[in-house]
Amino acid sequence: MLKVYPILCRAGIMDNYAYLIVDEQTKTGAIIDPSEAAPIIKKCEELQIEPKYILNTHHHFDHTDANLAIKQKYNCLVVGNIKDSHRIPGFDIGVEDGKSFAIGASKAEIIDVSAHTQGHILWYFPEDKVVFTGDTLFNLCVGGLFEGTSEEMFLALQKIKALPDDVVFYPGHEYTMHFAREAFALAPSAELAEYINRAQELLSQGLPVAPVTLGVEKKCNPYLAAKNLTELKQLL
Secondary structure (H helix, E strand, C coil), X not given: CEEEEEEEECCCXXXXXXXXXXXXXXXXXXXXXXXXXXXXXXXXXXXXXXXXXXXXXXXXXXXXXXXXXXXXXXXXXXXXXXXXXXXXXXXXXXXXXXXXXXXXXXXXXXXXXXXXXXXXXXXXXXXXXXXXEECCEECCEECCCCCCCHHHHHHHHXXXXXXXXXCEEEECECCHHHHHHHHHHHCCCHHHHHHHHHHHHHHHCCCCCCXXXXXXXXXXXXXXXXXXXXXXXXXX
């Protein structure tokens, strides 16, 4: 079983999420998208976990800035898309679309979702029903197109929509309330109102909105709800 611990980084600035994940069977740990070293090290020390891996979703600095510091402190290996080997700091191990990578007894499937950046990947743990979406999918929104096209984003979202509804997703930023009003204006519903109210309550307690099931997100996120490329282009 995979345990997930969200770690807010760059709080109040970019509101990134890094994640400490731990395979409960073997106690093997990994950090997903280490943005800022201090809060990550604090959480690792609190839980007495020494991560073996760093898993990157893409190369952007706010997801890789602490790679070298975390790698130096814990002597861990940096893992990312082989296509991004030249852009990810401290890169050690390359993974590819359609292949898998094990964190102890927990196995991740690699899904290429190039759009936000070329080479962006999802880390999907099917047995644990967990997916880490980086900057491809946020709560009620998607990431911007820095290197890709709207066509590529549409294909990326179709891959996410193909995952089971009971899978929960963990995004790369806490942007929920930034896009809540826009989402409600586009498609108001009782379910979306409940989603937004829950998000406000969690955030008021200093808690992340994630995880949310993909089943709920598919209904409430207007970008995921887009039925075709034309509808998506109107939103992007």
